[in-house]
Amino acid sequence: MVKQERAARTRQKLIRSAAEVFDREGYALASLTTISARAGVSNGALHFHFASKTALAQAVADAAALRLRDIVAQPPAGGSLQNLVDTTHQLARQLRADVVLRAGFELGRDAGRERPTDVCGHWQDWVEHLLERAAGTGELRTDVSTLAVATAVVATTAGFEVLARRDGDWLSRQTIARFWELLLPTLATRELLPALKPHGTH
Amino acid sequence: MVKQERAARTRQKLIRSAAEVFDREGYALASLTTISARAGVSNGALHFHFASKTALAQAVADAAALRLRDIVAQPPAGGSLQNLVDTTHQLARQLRADVVLRAGFELGRDAGRERPTDVCGHWQDWVEHLLERAAGTGELRTDVSTLAVATAVVATTAGFEVLARRDGDWLSRQTIARFWELLLPTLATRELLPALKPHGTH
Numbered sequence: 001m002v003k004q005e006r007a008a009r010t011r012q013k014l015i016r017s018a019a020e021v022f023d024r025e026g027y028a029l030a031s032l033t034t035i036s037a038r039a040g041v042s043n044g045a046l047h048f049h050f051a052s053k054t055a056l057a058q059a060v061a062d063a064a065a066l067r068l069r070d071i072v073a074q075p076p077a078g079g080s081l082q083n084l085v086d087t088t089h090q091l092a093r094q095l096r097a098d099v100v101l102r103a104g105f106e107l108g109r110d111a112g113r114e115r116p117t118d119v120c121g122h123w124q125d126w127v128e129h130l131l132e133r134a135a136g137t138g139e140l141r142t143d144v145s146t147l148a149v150a151t152a153v154v155a156t157t158a159g160f161e162v163l164a165r166r167d168g169d170w171l172s173r174q175t176i177a178r179f180w181e182l183l184l185p186t187l188a189t190r191e192l193l194p195a196l197k198p199h200g201t202h
Numbered sequence: 203m204v205k206q207e208r209a210a211r212t213r214q215k216l217i218r219s220a221a222e223v224f225d226r227e228g229y230a231l232a233s234l235t236t237i238s239a240r241a242g243v244s245n246g247a248l249h250f251h252f253a254s255k256t257a258l259a260q261a262v263a264d265a266a267a268l269r270l271r272d273i274v275a276q277p278p279a280g281g282s283l284q285n286l287v288d289t290t291h292q293l294a295r296q297l298r299a300d301v302v303l304r305a306g307f308e309l310g311r312d313a314g315r316e317r318p319t320d321v322c323g324h325w326q327d328w329v330e331h332l333l334e335r336a337a338g339t340g341e342l343r344t345d346v347s348t349l350a351v352a353t354a355v356v357a358t359t360a361g362f363e364v365l366a367r368r369d370g371d372w373l374s375r376q377t378i379a380r381f382w383e384l385l386l387p388t389l390a391t392r393e394l395l396p397a398l399k400p401h402g403t404h
Binding site for chain 1: 227228230231310311317320322346347349350351353354356357358359360361362364365367368372377380381383384385387388
């Protein structure tokens with residue numbers, strides 16, 4: 001393995017290890033020594049890649065933002081509303097499975113310190129963009145405000161993620177589907193509604 | 203002032219000071235010295251009242267649970283659904299204004315340590331109870347699941363609270379009203395709907 005490749009792999013290992021320690025102990029208590037030991041590298045190697053814990057948090061948040069980008073970039077299986085439903089399911093699945101994504105959402109909201117990339121803010125931008133597209137293609141009922149829907153979807157997603165730290169069921173497929181079963185009749189035109197799948201198409 | 207009264211006041215000052223420091227710096231980083239200095243008492247006095255930071259966190263969470271109990275115990279201005287709307291507005295207002303309530307919600311969800319009283323869990327119990335009552339009195343549409351509504355309300359409240367740490371607008375009257383404008387048509391019977399006030403009656 002050439003030197004550059006090895007350096008990139010070490011960097012990735014450190015990002016994953018940092019995400020695990022942030023997720024388990026919280027950012028404030030996470031120690032760089034625990035992170036480097038968990039990654040199987042020396043403290044010196046950690047400091048070669050990341051000048052500070054802040055830099056490491058920034059790298060975790062950036063990695064989480066890339067993963068979110070992959071999630072929202074999946075080719076849609078239907079129109080914009082079904083795409084929104086499918087993507088929230090996919091996001092919930094990934095939040096359960098992927099510690100880097102989870103730590104990225106967490107880091108963006110911890111108060112009392114400099115904040116890295118706002119992963120949840122990216123999510124909000126995408127939800128708003130998709131809802132505007134749904135309005136443009138006539139999928140959304142005309143008496144519904146895209147802003148109100150975006151507010152509800154973003155707040156609910158953030159709530160699910162936070163509540164799941166105490167009880168994982170909050171990010172289950174069933175919980176997400178229950179939310180969409182409740183909300184879709186308010187959003188979708190009468191013609192579109194029967195075709196929509198609150199449990200997702202994947 | 204008799205000795206017992208003074209002790210009770212010191213205890214209250216310490217709880218408030220702890221809530222402020224937890225809220226600003228996070229539980230993990232909060233130091234007992236900062237908390238006692240902020241309350242204007244000695245370290246010894248703090249330790250007389252609270253054996254550990256865990257005990258202090260428990261006291262903050264208990265105080266928050268009492269404040270939540272006061273919020274949900276307000277005499278309702280209308281039926282159960284309007285009561286639910288009014289109470290979420292009141293909760294949002296109090297979360298903006300009252301650092302003890304806010305810290306109580308925060309403490310209940312921080313992972314990676316023993317958890318004190320689950321204030322958000324109490325909120326969830328009350329929301330479910332009220333929705334069952336609304337179903338019982340025929341305010342809720344018969345095709346709506348109380349579980350689905352409770353899930354959406356609790357997740358959204360938790361989300362608003364968390365997102366407001368970055369941007370206070372998430373707990374504004376307008377944001378809460380927007381959520382209810384979206385959700386109420388799905389929940390309330392056609393007869394009841396025109397009488398309901400998404401902005402609250404207070």
